[in-house]
Amino acid sequence: MNEKDLLEKGYKGIKGIPIIQDPGNSERNSATGLWRIKRPVFNGTQCSKCKLCFMFCPDSAISWSEEGLTFNMNTCKGCMICAEECPQKAISEVDER
């Protein structure tokens, strides 16, 4: 684009400043789940509801509700720290493919 047009119409105000004012949007937009080579599988019968898995997950991919634990497969990278830290061994791993 030539400079004359840029100067007349090209200024985008604060959209042209390198800031991000949409907090937490990476959870919706960034599919880091594509990195997985292993995925965690939850075994509800073993679980003692200690919620240590939720406390330690580096990607905040575990959420707890009345029904139990769900994994956000969009962002889970398959690091398996949840499986390692679970005292009841209620999370196991399977290959992603």
Add this chain to the structure above:
Amino acid sequence: MKKILTGNKTAAVAAGLALKKGGVIPMYPITPQTEIVEEIAKMKADGELPNTVVKNMDSEFSVMSMAMGAAAVGARVFTATSSQGFLLMHELLYIASGQRHPIVMVNVSRGLSAPITLWSDHNDFLGAMQTGWIMMHAQDNQEVLDMTLMAFKIAEDPRVLLPVLVNMDGYILSFTDEIVDVPDQEIVNKFLGERKSEHTITPDRPTVVGTPVLPEYSYFRTQHHIAARNAMQVIKEVQDEFYGLFGRRYNLLADEFMTSDAEIILVTQGAMSTTAREVVMEMRDDGAKVGLLRLSLIRPWPEEEIRNVLCRAKAVGVVDKNIAPGKGGIMYDEIRGALYPVKDPRPIVSSIIAGLGGNPQTKKKIRAMFEKLAKTTETGEAIVEFNDVEAI
């Protein structure tokens, strides 16, 4: 109210006026700027800056870091430095302008090591022309005050949002008493108001400042360039508003003196310009058709306005109080470039390196410059002249 103030004290007074309602001033001493921070510290200790945080830091690098941190949360920031300190913060100058913080900094020009010197020279701030800051150059203490006040208005304008540097010559202005008209606090409050911004961190607006980018770098850097170019329009508006409130008229884009029919024009910047103006008046009395262009805005570069002033002259001499070793004067090429689009006959543009390391340029020396330039109109060849080349 008219007061007798040194350049340094003027800068401190300007900071006090602009930051009266609140702000942050990080400080670090360096000759010849030390008096600025001493004066600000005294103002704080006397209770004249009740809402301003004034802090001594451990290096100029920390001073600029603190300025950026404070600007990122929406505070108004002022600081001051000089040669070596200015260079120490060089990495951060790019970050401060890239993150679009409207910081105002007064630089008191001093020659660069090595060899170590204390007297004034323009290499320090001209070495930072690529950093994306807006740069203005004052020629007397009144301008130091006025430019600093205008700088806040220009920097905080939403079309600009860039840091501003106001330069003054060390020793020649910084330690010299001149009469300065200090405006009333109420008029300054009306002119500047309080800082308002939309791209800063506040408790109810979580923001990530200065994010890493990948392909978008080119977009952001271009936006930065557009903002810097837009600043010229904003500067015109601010100087008109300044005239309306304070009664002093400025022409920051091209401060010309008696150039409309001049055959020989000298281009200078800084305190030397006031001496050169007197020489022009004397030579005009003797019948010589001479004029002066004073560069008061270095970035953004007002190329068109400069070209319009210089295009009809026969000879132009660019006085550089700086040198890029291995090339020559830094502003010489900027002026030659500005005159390139002019159709023949173009002025003959010569370079004069004078005043390196603070050697005083007397009226006699400036008159000699005009005489040498007059000779170039006869020979048709540009010259590159060096003053003060002998070891004393």
Add this chain to the structure above:
Amino acid sequence: MADKKYKNIKDLPTEDILRGGHLACAGCGMTIALKFCLRVLGKNTVIANPASCSTLLPLYPNSPLLCSWMHNAMENAAPTAIGIRSGLDAQRKDMNVICWAGDGSTYDMAIGAISFAAHSDENIIFFCYNNQLYGNTGGQWASSSPYGSSTTTTPRGKENAFGNLSPTKDIMRIMAAHGVYVATASISDPVDLANKIEKAKARKGFSYIEILVPCTTNWKFDPRYTVKFAREAVKNGMWPLFEIENGILTINRKFKELKPINDFLKEQGRFKELPEEGAKKLQEMVSKKWKDLCEDDGKPIRIYP
């Protein structure tokens, strides 16, 4: 000493301020540490971040954070935080101001500026997450790298099989000499970390908290063992948990006897090929440090301002 606010892991706040979708390695210890810290500090926080692994957590246009974050050059997290605190004070606003810096920046480049910030006792909490090398550039040596570890700039070779020959810098005593609150923490002990953050907040001055974050990529182990290695490092004395508050040193997790470090060394790629001589020397250094620490436990560290 005030009653500890948090007694077990169920007492900790559970709102996640660091969300998913960030670009840290799978199983990154630093993100676990950041989550714990931000859960305690809350949304009303500004983080001053120098160039380090965490720099790439936000990448335009996505941010995983619900709080504010300011990027800056590698050596100026502390003065930037001073500026943030001053700017908030000048506008009469209050937020938590913290620094989130890596060990490379803290131990080497930025130490002058951090010393200044500690000396001025500004109301900021300085977190150093320590993975014992320059992580973001691929695992180079830093003054925080332990003796015998192999990094890409202190590799094992034919002439030198020991890797890094220099010990770590005792930054805890350096920071304690400024008279501020200093503490070590580990991601395996979030309750201890949370109590230390509460102490730092209550102090309203400068506090230095260093968290051990095992690095799966550069220490070379399977990502699932990140928290396990942090736990082991505490139990075998390579990362003792202690704090220095009001000049008095207290060990927070005491053990009758330290576990030997051999298992810890064998299971990480950076220590696996350390010759036995080196492993013995490292064990001696670790044991001596623990012994001295136990002797100083409960005693004042004298500083003369």
